Amino acid sequence: MWSRPPKAPRQSLTLDKIVAEAVALLDEEGVGRLTMRRLAERLDTGSTTLYWHVTTKDDVLDLALDAVFHEVRLPGREAGWRAAARELMSGWRGALLRHPWSATILDRPLMGPNALERTEFLYETLAEAGFPAPKIAAYSLANYVMGSVIMQATWQERDEGGTGAFLKERADLYPSLAEHGLDFAGGPASDPSAEWDTTFAEGLGYLLDGMEQAEETRRGGTG
Amino acid sequence: MWSRPPKAPRQSLTLDKIVAEAVALLDEEGVGRLTMRRLAERLDTGSTTLYWHVTTKDDVLDLALDAVFHEVRLPGREAGWRAAARELMSGWRGALLRHPWSATILDRPLMGPNALERTEFLYETLAEAGFPAPKIAAYSLANYVMGSVIMQATWQERDEGGTGAFLKERADLYPSLAEHGLDFAGGPASDPSAEWDTTFAEGLGYLLDGMEQAEETRRGGTG
DNA sequence: TCTATAACTAGATCATCGATCCAGTACTCG
């Protein structure tokens, strides 16, 4: 032919590249803007091609979410179960907050290899610590972390900033909310992020204190 | 005209009816099946009509979610802050679990009047109990409840039951998970719902224990 | 080297969605 099409065959689209690009797209534009067409466009291919590597869009989200868990480092266990649990949960939280879209798609089983590996670590740590039902302790911790991340991501992403004024206008209806505030935008400290961090750490401390206390009385009670 | 259309003018579509029907639709078919068209059809009207009462679909979800909070009864405060907090959080959890779709749309500010009223109650209760920062204590409790609900709703709605077998096949990779299990489907007790309840109560107990302990040392330390 | 099969790509298309345009219809107030 006279005009050979200059387009070279793509030939090298892998699942890893799709997931990495999906994470990048989600980071830049959020979960509402992730479409198969846009993702394909960024990968310089057609949307149909993606469906060769993936059977549904939900697969992309599952893979992207598990990729986030890959960022969570497994702590050492030398410092005891409490330090290990605290460090794992903080890392867990940090990874999810670095990708705020992940907080909005936590309503699915965390069955990816990276999530399972970290859950397994948590189970092992708690079982070694002597908890008779590590599942219960692990649930308490995981629930707290998930709730915290969703709460923070929600406020940081979706609050337009009018909440403080909104509540103060209704101080007659909600006096305590108006006094103490609901978000961390207009607090006395000027760094909302630091306030979120300390709030998370304090609540996690409550939880760990209660767990430790139960573990001690159990150990003392049964010998 | 010979055939007068028998359709009488609707004339009486109110926001309350829309919200009630939206909740019913969500209860029956889940959040994925809620569309403005289907909702309008159930109300025997056109989708356009809904947009007169509501500016966007998100409004419907916001209103439906706040309607769920209306089911949460405010406990009395005679039995002390701990009992009140426990009862409010349990009621909070119960209402959300009765409408499992609500757990998947918690990634939005809870700014409806019903949610605010209950948050205000929680703030007041904790402030009266002497917590110097009721916001932090309230966050810990709310985060735990939200995480718990999302976790349970996720497993109950989306797990197809193959998780137990899936994990046991990979017992070499995840020994602790295979031993203790990740869900509450195949446990020794035959009632998964009861196991969820006791797990939630136990974790909430950890949290309240830690909070109480901190409150006591604070009271003792500063006089 | 030839060929058959699998791996991979893409345009066109389908049903459906949220939202809007436009053309009305009933009710209320003067």
Place this chain on the structure above:
DNA sequence: CGAGTACTGGATCGATGATCTAGTTATAGA
């Protein structure tokens, strides 16, 4: 009675997830 407002709905727009069909390239076996 007449005008303005509250309200309704069919048709439509652009976009989406997914599929159908039709290809094109790479690799393995004869």
